[in-house]
Amino acid sequence: MTDASAQQNDDLAPEAAADSGAALSPQPLAERVENRSQKPTSDTFRAFMASQWAPASQELPGLDASALFAARRRAAVSAMFPGERIVVPAGRPKVRSNDTDYRFRAHSAFAHLTGLGVDHEPDAVLVLEPTDAGAGDAGTDHAATLYFRPLAGRDTEQFYSDPRAGEFWIGPRPTLAELAARTGLRTAGLEELENAVTKDVAATAVRLLREADQDMDAVVAAARADAGVDAQAAGAADAALAEALSELRLVKDEWEVERMRASVASTIAGFEDVVRALPRAVGHARGERVVEGAFFARAREEGNDLGYDTIAACGNNATVLHWIRNTGQVREGELILVDAGVEDDSLYTADITRTLPVSGTYSDVQRRVYQAVLDAADAAFALVKPGTRFREIHAEAMRVLAGRLHGWGLLPVSPEEALSEAGQHHRRWMPHGTSHHLGLDVHDCAQARRELYLDAVLEPGMVFTIEPGLYFKAEDLAIPEEYRGIGVRIEDDILVTEDGAENLSAALPRTPEDVEAWMARLQG
Known part of the structure; x- marks a missing residue:
């Protein structure tokens, strides 16, 4: 608008301004959000709204367990x-x-x-x-x-x-x-x-x-x-x-552990819902969203919410570590990686991953990769006890995976060279850490100092994940074609006890045979 036209608009009579659409009393921008409410403002309305309400309860609640x-x-x-x-x-x-x-x-x-x-x-x-x-x-x-x-x-x-x-x-x-x-x-x-x-x-x-x-x-x-x-x-x-x-949250007290057990139990129920939903997911254009929705319903029914955005990743999407778009199809013969957790009303969350065969049965190569990841998880878990250093859990899982990758002919060097600081070739297919603390945040205690986290000696009451994986991208030309498009992660929630460790999520099947039998039972 030119200066002249602006002046002309300012000089309009009120009637003309109204006809032209200009506001007689400009409404502040901050108030415009209330335009839709059409809120009554009369004194009569105020008096009526303030009258004839039942008295609020005067009974006080008891002290919370927390x-x-x-x-x-x-x-x-x-x-x-x-x-x-x-x-x-x-x-x-x-x-x-x-x-x-x-x-x-x-x-x-x-x-x-x-x-x-x-x-x-x-x-x-x-x-x-x-x-x-x-x-x-x-x-x-x-x-x-x-x-x-x-x-x-x-x-x-x-x-x-x-x-x-x-x-x-x-x-x-x-x-x-x-x-x-x-x-x-x-x-x-x-x-x-x-x-x-x-x-x-x-x-x-x-x-x-x-x-x-x-x-x-x-x-x-x-x-x-x-x-x-x-x-x-x-x-x-x-x-x-x-x-x-x-x-302060690195070591959980009894109440925290109790709430995490509840979160894990709800999460396991959510995984059962996922398995039951898989047949419908296969026929849906966004089958991953069907899986995501099945778990979300459980999180809202039994808890406060999701502990984090669910990963429901089928086929090559499972090789994307934080795939949360969940827009892909779910196809027979492929694996679907589901990483999900229910946040309890106390705000404590579980964090569990299972990689499931959509058809109900692992193929030979899928089973081979799955078993390697499971063996790495089991070897890492076997180390967990008071006195072990946190970083040793990751090192043990990597030792197992490097050995398997070498045995399959995928490593260009020996396992020893790959595991050396100068090597790390195996990390092409397992780039993330094996464990993180868990609690009120899915990645709990994230501001803790290195000496109290990675370099820490494990104590009773610590809760963390063990989650090795192998991720073979479809576009990865460094591996044989039979591995391409397969992503596997197995994640459990671990409590350090006085004399060892407890897998809080052990009730969710882990071995390939148990997973297949569990899926067959749930799908009838």
Whole structure:
């Protein structure tokens, strides 16, 4: 628009402006998302909406089973950072599309320290306030308070007008008293949060779990700047907190192991659903999506959600390590690799992979590859016990696979040369690690230091995967044609015990013979 035409439009009379489509009172952009709601605004409506509701229950819930364990975890954090304020946000909703949010899931560190799973709200923040030595909760050096948005009364406009927090839109939320009764924590409304986090920042060091809540990041950064706190030193302190909270989850307590057992059980049921769905998947243009959907239904029926996006990869797609498009067909005679886990309502997840013959029977070459991967997994599992180093699990699996690849004539060098740091030829067909820790995150404890992860000595209570694989891409000219397009991974969830290890997912068939018999039984 030229300057002249703009001036002409500005000079239009109100009637002419209306006729031309120009708005008499421009609506702020932020308000336009509400155009679809046609929300009544009369005083009569407000008064009517606030009346004649049954009273809310005054009965308080009992203490959650997780509360005692969460308190122990907070005590461990308190011991690590005496005299410092610890701020751990749950996180904020993430917009999926315009005014539609993804289902909310709290940051794993927040869930770990509060014991809360899905029944709490976005924007909540846990604050551990330093006290005199031993004067805090249960003799610790901190007093913990959970700040969150409590239930809005039915006499408030928020009750029916707020699509993110109103009970009319999203259902009831706990009151401050209810959440305190469940968690054993002090509770306070969000209106008190900013002062609690920023007061005396110059005198009280604040450690913040960053990147969980952008608003909290900004509040703390501004308070530190106003108080003259060194930004680089504060950033290092925040990073050390993230590291410590990640390392705190390396060893699971009894409650965590119990919830992981529940996740595994639901995941095994999901794999049974997958097998039953395979005949329908074969006749579908997007058969992999049929498989994905069958597992997802189980995850939502028995848990909170998927622990991660399901991999349902048939044929050559199984050689794509993170194939989550799941748009391919499921064909008779091929293998389908399914990597999936149910996230429990506690937010703990399983992570299991099985590679199944679509037709119900492995071919000779498929069985050969499958058995090699199974043997590598079994050899790695045999090493697991307290005192073994985490990295030795991977090394043992690689030793087995390099030997098989050499025996099949696929390695251009000896197994010893391939396994050397200067070689690694076998990694062309097994490029990923054999194990990762598992828990609240599918790749749990990811911020832990190398010496406590890869170089760590195994301890009772550690939970991790063992998941070797072989991936022979259809376009790989370094191998005979009979191997091309075959991808196999076998993954189980392992608990380190006092005298060895337990395969938590052992109830899901693993040997080729057991898999075939299991599939035949489920498909009738």
